[in-house]
Amino acid sequence: MRIAALALLLGLACAPLAGATAPERLTDAGALQPFEAALQDLQAGRRTRPVHVLQIGDSHSAADLISGALRDRLQARYGSGGRGVLIPGAPYPGLVQRLVDVQASGWRTEYSLAPAGRAPTPASGPYGLSGFRLVADAPGARLSLAAEPSAGFDRATVCLETGHAGADLVLTAGQERRPVSLPADSGPTCREFEFPARQTRLDLTVERGGATVLSWASFRRDGGVVLSNLGVVGAQLSHFAQRDDRALAVELEAYRPDLIVLAFGTNEGFASDVDPAAYEQLLRDQIRRLRRLSGGAPVLVLGAPDAATIRPDLLTDGIDREYPACGRLSEAERRDYASLVEHRSPALERWYAPPMLDVVRAAQRRAAAEEGAAFWDWEQAMGGACGAHALTAGDPPLMRRDHVHFTAHGGAMIAERLFDDLMRAGEN
Numbered sequence: 001m002r003i004a005a006l007a008l009l010l011g012l013a014c015a016p017l018a019g020a021t022a023p024e025r026l027t028d029a030g031a032l033q034p035f036e037a038a039l040q041d042l043q044a045g046r047r048t049r050p051v052h053v054l055q056i057g058d059s060h061s062a063a064d065l066i067s068g069a070l071r072d073r074l075q076a077r078y079g080s081g082g083r084g085v086l087i088p089g090a091p092y093p094g095l096v097q098r099l100v101d102v103q104a105s106g107w108r109t110e111y112s113l114a115p116a117g118r119a120p121t122p123a124s125g126p127y128g129l130s131g132f133r134l135v136a137d138a139p140g141a142r143l144s145l146a147a148e149p150s151a152g153f154d155r156a157t158v159c160l161e162t163g164h165a166g167a168d169l170v171l172t173a174g175q176e177r178r179p180v181s182l183p184a185d186s187g188p189t190c191r192e193f194e195f196p197a198r199q200t201r202l203d204l205t206v207e208r209g210g211a212t213v214l215s216w217a218s219f220r221r222d223g224g225v226v227l228s229n230l231g232v233v234g235a236q237l238s239h240f241a242q243r244d245d246r247a248l249a250v251e252l253e254a255y256r257p258d259l260i261v262l263a264f265g266t267n268e269g270f271a272s273d274v275d276p277a278a279y280e281q282l283l284r285d286q287i288r289r290l291r292r293l294s295g296g297a298p299v300l301v302l303g304a305p306d307a308a309t310i311r312p313d314l315l316t317d318g319i320d321r322e323y324p325a326c327g328r329l330s331e332a333e334r335r336d337y338a339s340l341v342e343h344r345s346p347a348l349e350r351w352y353a354p355p356m357l358d359v360v361r362a363a364q365r366r367a368a369a370e371e372g373a374a375f376w377d378w379e380q381a382m383g384g385a386c387g388a389h390a391l392t393a394g395d396p397p398l399m400r401r402d403h404v405h406f407t408a409h410g411g412a413m414i415a416e417r418l419f420d421d422l423m424r425a426g427e428n
Contacts, residue, residue, distance in 0.1 A: 025381055025417070027365075029425035031374040034298050035259040036426035042078055042223055050081025050219055052256060053227045054297075056129065056240060057263030060305070061231025064096045065411025066418070071098075071227035073419040081224030083151040085255055088134035088143060088213040091115075092233065099151035100218075106141030106206070107134045107213075113232050113239050126188060126244030128159060128214040129251050131232045137210045145202040145218065152198040153218035159190040159251050160213045167209035173199040180204075188214060188247040190254035194221065214247055217255060228255070236271075237264040237279075241286055245293065252294040260290050260297050265304025265364060266404065269357030276363050283367035301368040304361045305378040305414075306387040308403035311348035312341060325350035326389035351389045351403060374425075381417045 041047035053074070055067050075081075086097055089104035092115040110133040112125070127133060134143065147153065156173065158180070166184040170177060176195050202218065219226060232239065262283075268274050287299050309315070310323060329352050333340060337355050340348055361379060368375035383390055391398035391410055398410030406414065 025377045026421040026425055027375045027377070028369060028372065029374055029428070031298050031372050032259065032300065032422070032425055034296075036422075038258045039078060039225075039426060042225075048221065048223050049256075050224050050226045051078065051258045052081070052084065053225065053259045053261060054085065054129075054255065054257035055227065055229045055231075055261040055263055057229075057231045057261075057302075058235040058267055059231060059233040059405065060266065061229045061263050062095055062233050063231070063405065063411070064098050064229045065406050065408055066414045067227055067229035068096075068098045069412040069415030070419055071225075071229075073415060074225040074227060077225075079224035080150065080220065081226040082153045082155070082219035083147060083217075084219065084226040084228030085129065085215055085217040085230060085251075086145070086228075087130040087132055087230060088216060089132070091132050095233075099148045101146045103144045103146075104134060104142070106138070107136050107143065109133070110135055112242065113235055115233055126161070126214075126247040128188065128243060128247030129255075130215045130230050131235070131239070131243065132214075134213040135210070136206045136212075139206050139208055141206045141211075143204040143213060143216075145216075147200045147202075147218060149200060151218070152200050152220075153202075154195045154198050154221055155192065155219040156195075156199075156202055157190055157192045157217045157219070157254050158204060158213065159188065159215045159247070159254060160211050161188050162186045162212070163210050165209040167211040168207045169211060170205050170207055172201075172203045172205070174201060182211065188244070188250045190250050192254060215251060228257075231263070234267055235264065236267045237262070237282055237286060240264070241282060241289075245289075248289075249293045252290075252297075257294060257297050259300060260294060261300045261302060262286070262290075263302040265302075265357075265360050266307055268360045269304050269307065270309070270354045271356060274356045274360060276359050279360060280363040280367045283364060284371050287367065287371040287373050299368075299371075299373040301364055301373050301375050303364050303375060303378050304357055306353060306382045306385065307357060308351040308386070308388045308392075309354050310351050311344065313344060314349065323349065323351060324393075326386040327352060328385050329353070329355060351386070353385065353388075376418060376421065378414070381414055 038051045042051050055061050083099050090102055091109040112127040112131040162182040164184050167182045169180040173195050178193050180191055334355050365375050388399055388403045392403050396409055397407055399406050
């Protein structure tokens, strides 16, 4: 009840004045027509292959609070098509891969972007969709997946590569045992497997040589929707741009997404050195790249969500204490921000969106429009400016006290709004 009341309050806060027109959260929705048509074909029985949504982003995607709740809503309406694409192993504690438990022994993890406190690994790659590599240099390494019954599968895909000696592996699912032999220096490749009965356990074991897993996935043959969340904590779009085209191409061919969701912008918004024109061009380039490598999948850009900070020297204290005020930075405060921070201006003893967040969001909107991609206004879905502060102050809180990350209740609320907008676009 409290969540519904806060959602109602936020809705009223961004309601238009009498005679005004509320801005659409989802713009250029026509770009999603192939995805909406796939859902309609699925519902009408004209399609049996699962409809696959592939979300790529930062910690919001890694946490799977919003994507997980959206997955639940889509699968409740259209049925489950499996768990989808997964990051190999469990590379860091903040990673959440709902509905499955993944364990790895005898492997080492290489990171395209090392988590805080962990030494960087060689960035030679190649890195694919997940941004991680699980490397085994000797036989005996095992990668295991245990799925909840609701995430059972009868199809599996493993994307990997080998070194100079080649490799022999075996994939086991229940009583099913499938050999995987790869020649030396195979380069990125994906192998797909089908099983006669639904499974809940998958094991990949190295029997000879060494191998590197880039990603893996579990699906169903008989329709439904899959939502894969591939997020890296701290990631920016520029990090994704460094991923290897060869790896992305073979993965996208194997996973066949019907919609690619790009969910970056928070970390860029907290940076101080974003060039708006360069960022806009980067996003345009990545939209084109993903379309080219995926064979034309539609792209949905999620605009950076609202977030808030406070004068940096107060941040630790600000998370523990209550600073009730929140307000946008004025143009003068934006212009003189560095000086205000340096001199510890009392004017910044309030919560406010970091100076670059609006700039990044505007660049995302322009790039999506210029490239014919759909754009979803995540900030508006939160109630507009200072929405993060209002959600943090909720009872129960819908965002964490850092004013950046969502709680499970908050993730469910955002997912519901995105789901409603996607369904409304399909009806229109």
